[in-house]
Amino acid sequence: MPEGSPTPWSYFLIRLLFKFVLKIFYGTIVVENADLIPERGDPCIVCANHSNSLTDALLLVTSIPSKRRNLLRLTAKSTQFGKKTFTSWLIESAGTIPLKRRKDFNNEEVDNTEVMLKLMQALEGGDAVCLFPEGMSRYHPTIAPLKTGVARIVSDALSRNRDKPDFEVSVLTCSITYMHREHFRSDVLVTFHSPLKFRTKDNPELLAPVKYDEIRALTARMHQQISSGTLDAPSWKLIRNAKLAARIYAPLGTTMSLGDYVRVVRTFLEAFKLAEVPHPDSSSDGEAGVSESAEDKKIIRLGNDLKDYQDKLARWGIKDDRIRRPLRRRVIIYRLLVRLAWAVFLLSISIPGLLLWLPVFVTTFIAVHQFKRTGPVWDTWDEIAQYKLIYGLISGLCVWLGSVILTFPVAPLTAVVVPATMWISLRWLEDAISASRAVASLTRLLIVGQGHLRALQAQRSDLHARVTELADILGLPVDPERYFAESRGVDKGRVKGRWASKTKYFSVRRRRKRDWNETLRLYDMVDYPDDPY
Incomplete structure (x- = not known):
């Protein structure tokens, strides 16, 4: 039974720092359904809407009780790593995994093979990994169409462990609602939803070779859960x-x-x-139209x-x-x-x-x-x-x-x-x-x-x-x-x-x-x- 990665000492300090900063900046932070979070040792992918850049990750790290998960592995765009800035230090100290995005490399092909391998190893070790399936932070009134990366990772994890019929991966969706994202002393609601659980013996449709329709269906379920808890x-x-x-x-x-x-x-x-x-409506002459x-x-x-x-x-x-x-x-x-x-x-x-x-x-x-x-x-x-x-x-x-x-x-x-x-x-x-x-x-x-x-x-x-x-x-x-x-x-x-x-x-x-x-x-x-x- 996997127990998850040990918590680095820097993670404790970073988590306390995140809590302190967020409590000062935001007036009230309300966390709902924390009891739904899979416990330590259960492979878990945490997904949320992404409207507030680094702040979203800070909220998730501090909203997940340490008694449920001792560590949340974050991911961030690779361009934020290796810089002599406080932000870069924060990200790296929290054990964040760098992801390469095509838009950061002139829309050229990027190689995330090593990153995906680290994610797989983290999940197989019982860790919780944080991903934002929108792909980028955006200040829009609506949630962007989710990318299929999370569903593909679930499929890959199950396929890698097809010889373990009881291997299970959970997708924990979360809705983050800021009353006003950027304003001092505003309020924030963090709502966790019932995790989507996938087991090797129960979900053969997700084992390779997997049909793309199954990937899209899983992504659609994630989108429905996330949007159901916030203003979209x-x-x-x-x-x-x-x-x-x-x-x-x-x-x-x-x-x-x-x-x-x-x-x-x-x-x-x-x-x-x-x-x-x-x-949709049909007029008397048989032509399709719309009606209210x-x-x-x-x-x-x-x-x-x-x-x-x-x-x-x-x-x-x-x-x-x-x-x-x-x-x-x-x-x-x-x-x-x-x-x-x-x-x-x-x-x-x-x-x-x-x-x-x-x-x-x-x-x-x-x-x-x-x-x-x-x-x-x-x-x-x-x-x-x-x-x-x-x-x-x-x-x-x-x-x-x-x-x-x-x-x-x-x-x-x-x-x-x-x-x-x-x-x-x-x-x-x-x-x-x-x-x-x-x-x-x-x-x-x-x-x-x-x-x-x-x-x-x-x-x-x-x-x-x-x-x-x-x-x-x-x-x-x-x-x-x-x-x-x-x-x-x-x-x-x-x-x-x-x-x-x-x-x-x-x-x-x-x-x-x-x-x-x-x-x-x-x-x-x-x-x-x-x-x-």
Whole structure:
């Protein structure tokens, strides 16, 4: 029985480093179905959608519990190896296997024979290998057609061990959903699916010589699993509409987990996608054509009206919740003053920590700005988070080390106080920006005027009725606020009770955001790239 490769000491350090960096950069990382991961010693290929360059691999390494798998063998394009860069060092230290891509060698033939042999030996030894079947990282709203490499590796592994009838290889698919890939303090959902298991004696159709139809069928099953757990759409417009529909259906304050939120958004997204798919039809004269049912037309009109409503909200800078629950003018003024005072207070007490963060923010901003100039936006978006993570880590360590050196007589104290100050100041900054966002929104409510607000309220009331009707057709719960709260709702950091509110404020897992769509910014992320794909 294979036991898997021993874990190199550097892998422990790299994994801890990955966890630390990701916890700082992303607000919440939710991992679902970790119990489905095959245990150590079972040959396993881990496959996921690939939308965020190196960050996807970091997430998988840290999301797989060490008690399930002691090591995840990564693969990466060969051009990232052998460089005198921090990224190259990270990749090589994690035991990553280099893969040659034709696009990196002027579309000429490349030889990956040695790499494939290493992958086979790793699987036969009971290791877990990570592959991204899309073939490349891409910032698109849809998952690319998967390449057949993983299915071929499964076939090759079974064929090499045809004399072992009980030899088994598992394909563990995973869906990674970033609320906003590149933004600081956004949220991430990592969902593992039931592994596809293939055994020599049970799957003779995958033994060489294998028919290409079998390879394509396996690849299609992988694509279906991966896309079933994330937001996969032909355009950003549909994702935007689906998120707004989910927000109207389960309004701000609904206690729902990130996984439930993504599944609700995806339910609406699938309805919008299917409505836009042309259906084959035959006209009276026998010629083939396409048609739209009355239900499809209804859903398409709803999508267009949702877009119109969201455009108006974005134009005025108002959140949907401000339209859902209108406030009296004197209440708006009172809340505005309270939020303004709270924002000023939090910013004031966080200044010492923000001074320590300043070199990190400036360094990261310059690095990302310079990187964006290296190519068209669509070709750099997927690596922005990677650059922010790496340059943020390096500059943060420099700040910490510089503080320790400058205060050498009390260095042990500084070594603890500096990161603690930076951490709590980040908490205060998140709350201060949340309060500032509320101030800006309340101010705009005063500027917009009652006429525009009443028109938006009427439009939202109509949309709410139509979204609720669609949700009922799609089989979503009738009372989402109650249903999700009673099932497995998460209060997004808000705590109940005076004592709990005082102690939980300093919890590492605490988050003050009430909307999974928020980031650490003065505005909500509701707009997406306009580039056609």
